[in-house]
Amino acid sequence: MITADPKGVLTGAHFIDGDQACTEGCLAAGARFAAGYPITPSTEVVERFARRIPTVGGRFIQMEDELASSIAILGAVWGGAKAFTVTSGPGFSLMMEHLGLAVMTETPCVIVNVQRGGPSTGLPTLPGQADMMQARWGSHGDYEIIALSPQSPQECFDLSITAFNLSEQFRVPVLFMMDEVVGHMTEKVIIPPAEEIEIYPRRLTVKPPEEYLPYAVDGDLVPEMVHAGMGYRFHITGLTHDERGYPAMNPEAQDKLIRRLKDKILENADRIITLEEEGLDSADVVVVSYGITARVAQRAIELARAKGLKVGKLRLVTVWPFPEQKIRDLAGRVRAFVVPELNLGQIVREVERCAAGQARVISVPHAGGSVHRPEQILERIEEAAK
Amino acid sequence: MATTTCEIAPANPVEQFLRTDRIPHIWCPGCGIGTSVNCFTRALIELDADLDKIAVVSGIGCSGRVAGYLKLDSFHTTHGRAIPFATGLKLARPELTVVVYSGDGDLFAIGGNHFIHAARRNIDLKVICINNFIYGMTGGQVAPTTPVSAIATTTPFGSFEPPFNLPQLAEAAGATFVARWTTYHVRQLTRTIKEMLKRKGFSFIEVLSPCPTLFQRRNKQGDGLAAMKMYKQLSKTRNGAPTAETAIEQGKPIIVGKFVDIERPSYLGSMEQMLSSRLGDRYVHVENLEWH
Ligand SMILES: Cc1ncc(C[n+]2csc(CCOP(=O)(O)OP(=O)(O)O)c2C)c(N)n1
Ligand code: SF4
Numbered sequence: 288m289i290t291a292d293p294k295g296v297l298t299g300a301h302f303i304d305g306d307q308a309c310t311e312g313c314l315a316a317g318a319r320f321a322a323g324y325p326i327t328p329s330t331e332v333v334e335r336f337a338r339r340i341p342t343v344g345g346r347f348i349q350m351e352d353e354l355a356s357s358i359a360i361l362g363a364v365w366g367g368a369k370a371f372t373v374t375s376g377p378g379f380s381l382m383m384e385h386l387g388l389a390v391m392t393e394t395p396c397v398i399v400n401v402q403r404g405g406p407s408t409g410l411p412t413l414p415g416q417a418d419m420m421q422a423r424w425g426s427h428g429d430y431e432i433i434a435l436s437p438q439s440p441q442e443c444f445d446l447s448i449t450a451f452n453l454s455e456q457f458r459v460p461v462l463f464m465m466d467e468v469v470g471h472m473t474e475k476v477i478i479p480p481a482e483e484i485e486i487y488p489r490r491l492t493v494k495p496p497e498e499y500l501p502y503a504v505d506g507d508l509v510p511e512m513v514h515a516g517m518g519y520r521f522h523i524t525g526l527t528h529d530e531r532g533y534p535a536m537n538p539e540a541q542d543k544l545i546r547r548l549k550d551k552i553l554e555n556a557d558r559i560i561t562l563e564e565e566g567l568d569s570a571d572v573v574v575v576s577y578g579i580t581a582r583v584a585q586r587a588i589e590l591a592r593a594k595g596l597k598v599g600k601l602r603l604v605t606v607w608p609f610p611e612q613k614i615r616d617l618a619g620r621v622r623a624f625v626v627p628e629l630n631l632g633q634i635v636r637e638v639e640r641c642a643a644g645q646a647r648v649i650s651v652p653h654a655g656g657s658v659h660r661p662e663q664i665l666e667r668i669e670e671a672a673k
Numbered sequence: 674m675a676t677t678t679c680e681i682a683p684a685n686p687v688e689q690f691l692r693t694d695r696i697p698h699i700w701c702p703g704c705g706i707g708t709s710v711n712c713f714t715r716a717l718i719e720l721d722a723d724l725d726k727i728a729v730v731s732g733i734g735c736s737g738r739v740a741g742y743l744k745l746d747s748f749h750t751t752h753g754r755a756i757p758f759a760t761g762l763k764l765a766r767p768e769l770t771v772v773v774y775s776g777d778g779d780l781f782a783i784g785g786n787h788f789i790h791a792a793r794r795n796i797d798l799k800v801i802c803i804n805n806f807i808y809g810m811t812g813g814q815v816a817p818t819t820p821v822s823a824i825a826t827t828t829p830f831g832s833f834e835p836p837f838n839l840p841q842l843a844e845a846a847g848a849t850f851v852a853r854w855t856t857y858h859v860r861q862l863t864r865t866i867k868e869m870l871k872r873k874g875f876s877f878i879e880v881l882s883p884c885p886t887l888f889q890r891r892n893k894q895g896d897g898l899a900a901m902k903m904y905k906q907l908s909k910t911r912n913g914a915p916t917a918e919t920a921i922e923q924g925k926p927i928i929v930g931k932f933v934d935i936e937r938p939s940y941l942g943s944m945e946q947m948l949s950s951r952l953g954d955r956y957v958h959v960e961n962l963e964w965h
Contacts, residue, residue: 292964294957319962320765322757341948344957346764351790355757358750362730362761365748366769367963370761388751489964514963515746515762516769518725522692522741524749533695534741534749 291315291448291484294343301476305443305469306331308476309399310339312447313371315484318397319345320368322359324352324378327411328467329401332373353378357385361394365523367514369451369489371397375467376405379418379425386460387426388525390548393458393502393510395489397450400462401470402578402629404655414467415655416578417630422462423607429545431552433559434462434607436577440474446604452487453559457551458509464606466629468579468658496520501532502544508551556608563602570599571622572671575614575638577603579658580627587627587664596672606634614641623671627651627664647671687714690724692744699738703889703897705856705882706736706803710743712859713774713801716866727770730759732784734810735884736776736803753783756791759798765962767941770799770870777804777818781837785817792846792875794940799869800877804839805884813887820923824891839879841916844933849874851916851933855881857904858929865931874939881927 295314303311310332313321319340323333337347345368350356353374360370374382379400389396402418404410418425422434433453437446447463454461492499492511496519502510513519526534527541535541552559563581567573572591576584581602591598599621603610614624614637623646626635635650642648651667653659691714700706717724724745731740733752740747746769750758755773763771773780780788780802791798807825808814815825815832818839822831843851850869854862862880869876883889883900894900904927911918912930919928938946949956 317964319959319964320761322761341952342955342957344959345962346944348760348764350757350760351786354754355760355787355790358754358758359761359764361750362748362758362763363765363962364761365746366762366765367961368765369964370765384751385754514766515728515748516726516766516961520724520744520746522747522749524741525751526749531694533692 288485289488291481291486292317293481296478296481296484298478298480301478302473303440303476304331304471304473305437305440305465306401306471307335308440308443309447309463309465310335311476311478312444313397313451314339314343315444315478316448316451317369317486318371318451319343320360320363320370321372322348322350322356322370323373324350324356326375326378328403328470329373329375329399331470332399332401353381354385357382357398358388360396361385361389361392364394364396365515367516371399373399373401375401375403376409376418377407379421383425387428387430389460390426390430390432391525392523394460395454395458396460397447397454398460398462400464402464402466410656412467413656414579414658415629416466416580417633417655419464419606419628419630419633422464429549431549432462432607433457433459433552433605434464435604436464436606437469438578438581438602439469440472440476443469444476444478448484452485455487455489456509457555457559458490458512459552462607464578466578500530502528503530504547508547508554552608559605559608560610561604562610562613563600563604565600567599567601567617569597571597572668573599573601573617573621573624574664574668575601575603575624575626575634576628577606577634580629583659583661584627584664586661587668590661590665591668596668598668603634609637609641611641614638615643618642618645621646623647623649625649625651625664625667625671627653627659629653629655629658686718687711690714690717690744692742695742698742700735701886703883703885703900704735705805705880705897706739708856708859709801709803709862709880709882710739712863713866715863716870719863720867720870722870726768727772728762729772729774730755730762731773732775732779734776734779734808736774736809737779739774753779754787755779756784756787756798756800760791760796763796763798764941768961771797773798773800775802776809777802777806777839778808778816781839781842782817789846792843792848795847795849795875795937796940797873798875801866802839802877802879803882804879805882805888807884807888809884809887813891820921822923823888836921838916838920840919840932843877844916847875847937848877848933849935849937850876852931853879853881853919853929855904855908855927855929856883857901857908874937
């Protein structure tokens with residue numbers, strides 16, 4: 288780890304919304320290039336970046352669509368920059384092909400999705416959390432991904448740094464799954480001094496060009512990177528490739544590559560996953576939630592406890608990879624899981640899969656457009672505790 | 674000591690630019706893509722270019738495979754999106770000469786929007802488009818360049834869509850350098866590529882190239898050699914021709930040459946100028962965005 292470049296760090300206490308805090312997090316993480324295409328409720332992120340970056344040292348470009356912005360950042364990364372793009376629902380759909388390209392070429396980058404109601408144009412100005420499965424499976428093919436879900440402007444700052452760090456450490460695109468409420472809510476955000484911010488540096492090789500193979504790994508499952516212009520004359524492709532980065536059109540090469548791409552995430556799941564846990568040891572019922580819904584659930588949990596119920600809280604700061612082991616362990620000793628989310632049942636399927644019949648799993652669906660009322664969640668907690 | 678063939682036959686001068694460990698390549702006999710690569714590499718030799726500072730970006734297609742055979746920093750991206758990838762690469766690392774090498778379907782059907790916007794912005798990219806009038810990689814479907822009445826697998830009775838006139842499109846969108854040659858014109862093409870690599874600004878060379886396997890054969894135009902004869906016979910060099918007059922119609926003369934060569938403020942130059950004039954000392958200029 289190294290410390291942050293002070294040029295991008297706006298140290299101090301700020302009263303800003305989640306979108307703007309996200310921009311500051313990306314700048315603090317060292318992002319010096321962003322490409323975007325305007326879409327509510329995410330646009331403020333790039334608007335602030337466009338305003339800030341000329342005085343930090345970097346570039347922003349508004350591209351012609353999200354296909355373009357999501358691949359422009361990949362070009363920038365191979366040119367040496369840390370880069371990100373920002374969007375919401377319809378734009379996220381357009382970015383899926385390049386999410387796959389980033390996974391396949393192991394290009395570290397961050398894609399921010401400030402979720403709104405969908406499908407299609409849906410509810411441009413209102414919240415949703417219905418892109419969670421798209422985040423997991425949206426691009427074609429088999430892969431693993433990392434996705435984080437902040438619940439406050441402060442976390443929009445803190446976790447966007449984490450997102451960049453994870454993307455550099457594992458050379459994988461990291462999805463930053465905000466939602467409209469978190470994006471537009473204004474709260475106090477503390478930005479620490481640069482020397483207190485830890486940054487995972489790019490895994491650049493020290494090998495000379497004649498010894499370097501772009502996709503060779505030893506021990507660690509993550510290969511070392513080079514940038515264009517460094518004299519390595521390397522090749523990268525979205526085709527299945529061998530260690531040299533050359534296309535390899537056969538099942539053996541496919542098996543080797545795809546398994547490694549999955550394993551580098553799955554075998555490190557413990558290092559990647561962050562959870563907020565509270566009251567789990569004595570819980571009969573565990574509320575599993577993420578993003579803005581976790582804050583509504585917090586109120587429901589307090590109301591339930593006031594009624595004498597033993598309720599635990601499990602907040603998924605990291606949604607993907609899914610904390611399978613945690614749910615399995617809990618399923619053996621709690622009565623039920625209650626899963627509120629701003630969709631009609633996405634992450635609840637994962638909880639069901641991992642609980643494997645060992646505990647009841649109760650969904651608290653909401654089609655989006657607003658957040659739950661705490662009472663809606665409370666009702667289901669009470670039902671679960673019966 | 675026995676004399677080996679290597680000592681007798683001089684090494685092919687373009688070999689140093691190729692990933693020889695990837696040969697044999699996928700291109701068919703008589704295909705024009707390899708010829709264009711030869712011209713490109715010869716241009717690099719003649720320019721004595723710094724090969725560490727040239728990056729090649731391709732989309733998807735037979736032409737899109739060029740990046741994979743060139744021993745340069747080379748990127749094989751997604752279908753239609755070579756230009757926005759190249760845009761990001763150039764903006765992050767302006768020191769690079771960024772060449773986009775791809776097919777007509779890739780650059781002008783699925784990627785058409787990116788092409789016009791990069792040209793409008795005048796991003797300093799050098800675009801080489803292999804126009805074989807067809808989708809090669811996927812087996813010979815109609816392309817935005819297929820001439821009216823030509824047979825493709827998805828226009829089995831003849832195409833009735835009007836094709837693009839690519840030089841006109843490029844000029845209208847804002848390209849500062851526009852040329853067209855065929856793979857018969859190897860010397861002219863090499864010279865024009867050299868010229869393009871030396872200059873700044875969004876530049877475009879259309880290379881008419883035979884696809885004997887899918888276009889020539891289905892349209893009874895013979896093999897690669899027959900295509901060369903046809904190019905020789907039909908081509909008329911008209912440097913500076915108005916691009917409105919460069920449309921291609923089957924059996925009609927093919928206008929080749931350099932049509933446009935102008936200067937316009939570049940995207941990066943304009944960005945610098947605007948930001949430094951508005952922000953003064955607060956503007957922080959960084960050339961390459963590389964971080965360590
Ligand atoms: C998103 C997407 N759609 C379709 C394809 C299939 N595809 C591959 S190459 C190609 C056409 C290539 O035509 P062109 O650019 O003219 O290149 P050529 O093969 O003729 O050199 C298509 C449609 C793809 N790879 N990706
Ligand atoms: S199919 Fe056509 S374009 Fe593709 S390699 Fe063969 S001849 Fe060339």
